[in-house]
Amino acid sequence: MPEPRANLLSRRGILAAGGALGLGAALAACGDDDAKSGGSGKASTSGKSGPWSFKDDRGQTAKADKVPANIVAFTGVAAALFDYGIEVKGVFGPTKTKDGKADVQAGDMDISKLTILGNEYGQFNIEKYAALAPDVLISTMFDDAGTLWYVPAESKDKIAKVGAPSVGISVYDRQMTGPLERMLALAESLGADVTSAKVTKAKKRFEDAAAKLRAAAKANPDIKVLIGSASQDIFYVSGSNLSVDLEYFKALGVNIVEPPAKTLKASGGWFENLSWENVDKYDADIIMMDNRSATIQPADITKGTWKKLPAVKAGQVIPRVTEPIFSYDKCAPILEDLAAAIEKAKKVS
Structure with missing residues (x-):
């Protein structure tokens, strides 16, 4: 997960995130195909109308004419939004294990109803992404440079040209309560009822x-x-x-x-x-x-x-x-x- 920002990063650094760990070494063996502030696989139906905007942890404001319905997100972000009743169309990041089961980062989502753009670090199918006509792309960030997790550096410009605004939620150098609050705010902006009994x-x-x-x-x-x-x-x-x-x-x-x-x-x-x-x-x-x-x-x-x-x-x-x-x-x-x-x-x- 995170990374030595020096080389933004080496796969080992990057995937070692969270303090963690040696993901880098494990992923490196898979080959190269492939960022501080505080359901059902269908798109969300918030019931909201009118313009939408959300200021992310890079200080950038994502805007759209209406609340995003075609959402593409890093798997872990999609899983969090799912818990708030917001469903995405496409995901990227660890979603399916080698035996076809849901990865731990997929949470309670039904992965069979999701378009998986890439399951490993470095993988992101831009053609499939464009075909989804995305309204927004959302990921986490393990550095203070605004790097969107699991969005490949070598293809990020091409991904951006598809036209969807992006949102980055920082999970770097802060306590867990920070991203929890930010994810809740993001879900609310997308139509979630954050005052529900469940939440x-x-x-x-x-x-x-x-x-x-x-x-x-x-x-x-x-x-x-x-x-x-x-x-x-x-x-x-x-x-x-x-x-x-x-x-x-x-x-x-x-x-x-x-x-x-x-x-x-x-x-x-x-x-x-x-x-x-x-x-x-x-x-x-x-x-x-x-x-x-x-x-x-x-x-x-x-x-x-x-x-x-x-x-x-x-x-x-x-x-x-x-x-x-x-x-x-x-x-x-x-x-x-x-x-x-x-x-x-x-x-x-």
Whole structure:
């Protein structure tokens, strides 16, 4: 996900986002075909009329003569909008796994009813995009330069020439509450009823979950949480800065293992690369592992050094939703699950 802005970025940097992780390494193996402010697959039918505008996190205002109906969005954004009753026509980004099932970033969407413009980083079918007659293109941003996530740098100008305005929601160097508020505002502009019982209930659940996590962290200050991601040759340890989820966890008091700043420098501040031989460099009681489909999941890690880690032996390895779906409905469980893990964790480091 994010990236060293220096080279905006290397696929490893970019996909390592969120502090995370080594997605880059995993995706690099797939070949090259292929950015601070606070349903059913059908297009949204908001019932609103008249001109539409939305000022995004780049400070740019997207405008249209009417509320967008033909929406194209990064998969995770589409999934968040779906939770607010706004449906898109096309998506780009991890949507379908190799076995044809919905990717974790697709949330509750029925992917069989979506036009997938690209499923991997670097893939974006411009012909299919134009055929959708898009009213707006929406994505997240993992840098402060306005780079739209999963919109290929080499074809962004051609994509822009299709004529649809774009919207960027920042998920960079801020806390989780920032993009949640912005996504809600975007959904409202597109016609969502943000005062509905469903939305109100989800937001209350999120607020309660945050309080629960704060209480769990306060009651268990010695429980160390390491944020990791696995690729074939490298284990990535994320620092808590830059990633919206980790910055929020830290603000709530979670004791996150922090690699020294100098070791994070090579990745633009996101993560430290470790060989599997050195995977025991940091002590941890809980390990949160990148759940994205392009990374190796804990059950599939065969390295002996991994299996010897105290947290692994104690069964204290939990998923990290590295690229959250920014709806209150999807983010509340993230906080609840971490709180529960901290509450029941044994001190093993």
